[in-house]
Amino acid sequence: MLYHLFHYLKQYDVPGARLFDYITFRSGFALILSLFIAIVFGRRIINRLQKMQVGEIVRDLGLEGQLDKKGTPTMGGIIIIISILVPCLLLGKLDNVYMILMIVATIWTGALGFADDYIKVAHHNKQGLKGKFKIVGQVGLGLIVGLTMYFSPAIVMDRSVEVSHPQTTEQVVEHNDAASMPAKTTQTTIPFVKNHNFDYAYLTRWMGDYAQTGGWILFILVTIFVVAAVSNGANLTDGVDGLATGSSAIIGVALAVMCYLGGNVVYASYLDIMYIPDSGELVVYAAAFIGATVGFLWYNSHPAQVFMGDTGSLCLGGIIAVFAILIRKELLIPILCGIFLVEALSVIMQTAYFKYTKKRYGEGRRIFKMSPLHHHFQKDGHEFKCLWNHPKNPIPEQKITMRFFLVGIMLAVLTFVTLKIR
Numbered sequence: 001m002l003y004h005l006f007h008y009l010k011q012y013d014v015p016g017a018r019l020f021d022y023i024t025f026r027s028g029f030a031l032i033l034s035l036f037i038a039i040v041f042g043r044r045i046i047n048r049l050q051k052m053q054v055g056e057i058v059r060d061l062g063l064e065g066q067l068d069k070k071g072t073p074t075m076g077g078i079i080i081i082i083s084i085l086v087p088c089l090l091l092g093k094l095d096n097v098y099m100i101l102m103i104v105a106t107i108w109t110g111a112l113g114f115a116d117d118y119i120k121v122a123h124h125n126k127q128g129l130k131g132k133f134k135i136v137g138q139v140g141l142g143l144i145v146g147l148t149m150y151f152s153p154a155i156v157m158d159r160s161v162e163v164s165h166p167q168t169t170e171q172v173v174e175h176n177d178a179a180s181m182p183a184k185t186t187q188t189t190i191p192f193v194k195n196h197n198f199d200y201a202y203l204t205r206w207m208g209d210y211a212q213t214g215g216w217i218l219f220i221l222v223t224i225f226v227v228a229a230v231s232n233g234a235n236l237t238d239g240v241d242g243l244a245t246g247s248s249a250i251i252g253v254a255l256a257v258m259c260y261l262g263g264n265v266v267y268a269s270y271l272d273i274m275y276i277p278d279s280g281e282l283v284v285y286a287a288a289f290i291g292a293t294v295g296f297l298w299y300n301s302h303p304a305q306v307f308m309g310d311t312g313s314l315c316l317g318g319i320i321a322v323f324a325i326l327i328r329k330e331l332l333i334p335i336l337c338g339i340f341l342v343e344a345l346s347v348i349m350q351t352a353y354f355k356y357t358k359k360r361y362g363e364g365r366r367i368f369k370m371s372p373l374h375h376h377f378q379k380d381g382h383e384f385k386c387l388w389n390h391p392k393n394p395i396p397e398q399k400i401t402m403r404f405f406l407v408g409i410m411l412a413v414l415t416f417v418t419l420k421i422r
Contacts, residue, residue, distance in 0.1 A: 002090045020091075023260070023280050027287035030087035034288040038083040038295020042076075046299060046306045049073035054121050072304060075117045076296065077312020081110040083292035084319075088285050096281040097154045098326055101145055102319070108144075109231060109318030112137040113310035120309075128310065138231055138318070142224030145322055149223075150216050156182035157328065158275045182277050186215035188328040189274065191335070191418035197274065198331065226330045227321045233340030234317030235310060236347055236372045241302035243374060243401050247339045247408045248316045249293040254336055254412040255320070256286035259327045273419075279327055289319060302398050335418060338411040339404055346373040353387075374400055 003026065009017045019025045050073050084106055092099045116129035149155050190198040200222070201215030238244035261267045263280025293316070299305045308316075320337065324330045334341055350371040358364035366386040369379040377400050381392035 001094070003093055023263075023283050026091045027256075027283045030091050030284050031287040031291040033087040033090070034083040034291030035295045037086055038079055038292050039298050041082070042079040042295060042299055042306075045079050045082075046073055046076065049075060049306065072307055074121065074307040074309040075114070075311050076300065076306035077110065077113060077117075077308040077310070077315055079299075079306070080292045080296050080308065080312050081106060081315060083295055084285070084288045087288040087291070091288075092284050093281050096278055097148070097152050098279050098282050099285060101148060101326060102282065102285045102322060104144065105141060105318055105322040106315060108137070108141050109315040110311060112318075113312065113314035116310040116314070134232075134314070135228060138228040139224050141318060141322070142227040143220065145227070145325060146220030146223040149326070150184075150220065153184075154278065155184070156277060157185050157187060158182035158277065182275070186212065186219050187274065188219075188331055189419070190331045191415075196419050222330065223325050226325060226333060227318060229344070230321035230324075230333060230337055230340060231314050231317035233337065233344040234320070235313040237340055237343045237374070238308060238313035239372055240374045240378075240397055240401055240404075241304040242297055242300050243404055244313050244316060245293050245297045245300050245308065246401065246405050248320065249290055249297065250405065250408040250412055251320055251336055252286055252290045252293060254415060255323050255327070255329070256283055256290065257416075258329055259283050259286055259323075262327055274328060276327060282323065282326065286323065289323075302401065332415050332418070335411055336415040339408050343372040343374065346371045346376070374404065 003020050007017075007020065010021075054073055054075055085103065088099065088103060094100070112129075112134065116134065119125055120128040186200040187197050188200070189196055199215065200218045201211050203218060204211045204214030207214040234244055234248065237247060259279060259282045261271060262273055262276050263278070263283065265275055268275035296308065296312070300308065317340065321330075321333070324333055324336070329336075346368055349367055353367050354364040366384065368376040368388055369381055369384045369386055370376050376388075377391070377395045378397065380394050381389045
């Protein structure tokens, strides 16, 4: 809103109005504003949740300090959602298709998580929303994003950008100044290859004249899978104070940098990466996302004063997935979101191995002491027989969180490094 207001006021030479043309100014403003909302208004929301007795239902899993969390307010993801939406609505270009899709993704996944939390709290049902309804919601969002990217004429990409003389102004991020004409394509970024690009249509060449259409169908299917996988991965990671929040903030910083470089015609040309016109607007969203997660960490770090619940975890995962897809970095997610990946894989492996051994030996056996993976490190190894029983002694929750953060930072750096390994 403020962007459009000051864009109108520029014609009257209002002092400072041109500042809103700059991505960096609005991004910095969005980060500060989201951080302020999360810290200041977050306290009020937590107090309100306490009065409403919206407390976490805790099962005794034999983890140190677990029962102390009983009654801690949940559904704190509301703080994150508000802290993201308010700066974006005030400072973002609301006619930008990328910004619109991110706002839709935030509300959509937030509503899905809220429904899950509401069922848990209101009906004292630890299972919450049935899994099939979550999948339907995630598939629906994937379809919205994929089909919009296919049909919208505003979503294009330019792989061969050339700039004869570098410019210093940041307005180039907001306008299409590329020498060549951007076009619709199913290309995306992939590491370890010479031009670090991959075209989904390459896999549908057998369709002949319909190869490009087949590529888009494949892209939409990948979009649906990525949204569901990352959203559920973030949901499984949310089991230790601050873990999902801090990991998401680290991923958000990496995505913001990649978005800014790919949305700026000068940097895209210099670094020889795909240029995505108008996608630079997403940097404003990414800044709000980072501010919201860091601000929420103020209350969510150990000992947590509030939990994000599925309202926050499903939303964070959905946001990261959609953001990566929009800037054509979805194939980098296994590296960038490695924390979410191993958490999800630990659950899949544990469940599959337990069922297999129970069917074969009549008794279920385990790979980990407990899953998701972060609980494995919390559990006392002297009590369990499993394939991987180390460490024997439980690790304090704060140390687990900090070590996962360090791994997340290394994975973010590795994501950038892989783009230069050809």
